[in-house]
Amino acid sequence: MGLSHLGFLGRVLSGCVVILLGQAKTGGVVARKIRWDQGVLVGLAAAAGSQAALADAYSVAVGQQVSSSTLNNYLYRNPDVRALVREAFVAESEDVVSRTEILEEENRELRSALGKQRKESVGAERVIQAIEAALVSVEPPKRRVPRLLPAPPKGAHHRQLVCLSDFHGGEVVDPDVVQQLNEYDWQIMEDRCQEVVTSLLSHKLRSPNLTGIDVAFIGDMCSGSNHLELAVSNEFPLAEQGVKMGALMGQIVEQLVPHYENIRVIAVEGNHPRLNKAPAAKNPQDNMDWVAASFAKQYLKAYPTVDMTIGRGSMLHEIAGRNVYVFHGDGIRSSMPGVPWGGVMRRVNQLQATMPKHIDHFLLGHFHQANLVSAGRIIGNGSLKGADEWVLKNFGSGDPPAQWLLTFDEKRARLTDARLITPTAGIPNV
16 A cells, blocks of 8 residues: 555544544444454554554544444445555455464464473472482382402303393282282282392302303383373382382392302383383383482492493393393284284394394393293393283283393303293292
């Protein structure tokens, strides 16, 4: 719209106001509170050339008790004014609306981002407070002070790897529901852990001279609360599970210190103790297994012969010149009883194709079945928990507790022995 149009329109608006004021005086227009109509304002503002010009006209009208609707109606009934309004609205309203929409969208995005950030901050603070509360409520672990052994005999060239996974610490299994196949709680779990340690030392006496032992915690050490039935039936809440499990993991390794020249500990997290309800690939350490492992690592700093590494999602571990890919296994889809071997084989092949180096062994847990496949290239660990209500209801069966103890020959760089440790504490029929 040109300047001449704007000047004319300004005069028209002024004239309209004067006319209306006269009508108000002679016709008795009733004053009332103006309720602005945004759509009308946008159109009239475009016609007037500026919001200020329109506001001035309305201001005069209001001062004389002329309502906005009266002014609007008169403006739109005047043919000359209506034509100018239509011309200006078509030319300029699109830009005005567009800017308004952009600002509204930016406002919504900023509010959404702020709300998401606030939710994440609140969630993180809740976890921190829960862990702090658990640290206060959990009795400090009683440290054993082991006696360090002298160096291993000369010529020793074997090393062992014990696989520990799927403890599900904090879960409770009712023997009456699983037909007396199993019973499980925190005390029974600790008893089974003690059986594992005793078995390790017994096997050591019957094994070749060892240069040391590696301990692999392969996930689902804590029960978690990702399912409602676990959240309401667990013996301890999730934060307390993490603190107590960290102490237990440290104590398991601590008992081995007097009997092995050096100990290497590795840990990856499972899927059950995750802090998010839905499985996620990002930030796998957002998981109470990771908290437990971090607690154990701090616990074990007192022992110079122990080295602990914590992975995130998965990790590569080397033993006796062999490359071992360690992961929990929950990313492999399963809809059948037992291990979905088709999915496992596809995953192993895909991982090997992706890795820059050759993988000699793939070590996983998750499926609660102890298996060695392809001459030990795939090592599936059992669970410490054993059968539970869920597996019996959905699949009709569940394996008893079983954990692998593997022996490697460092001189020949090969796996030479694999034995199962099968604790029986809490199993009613044993």
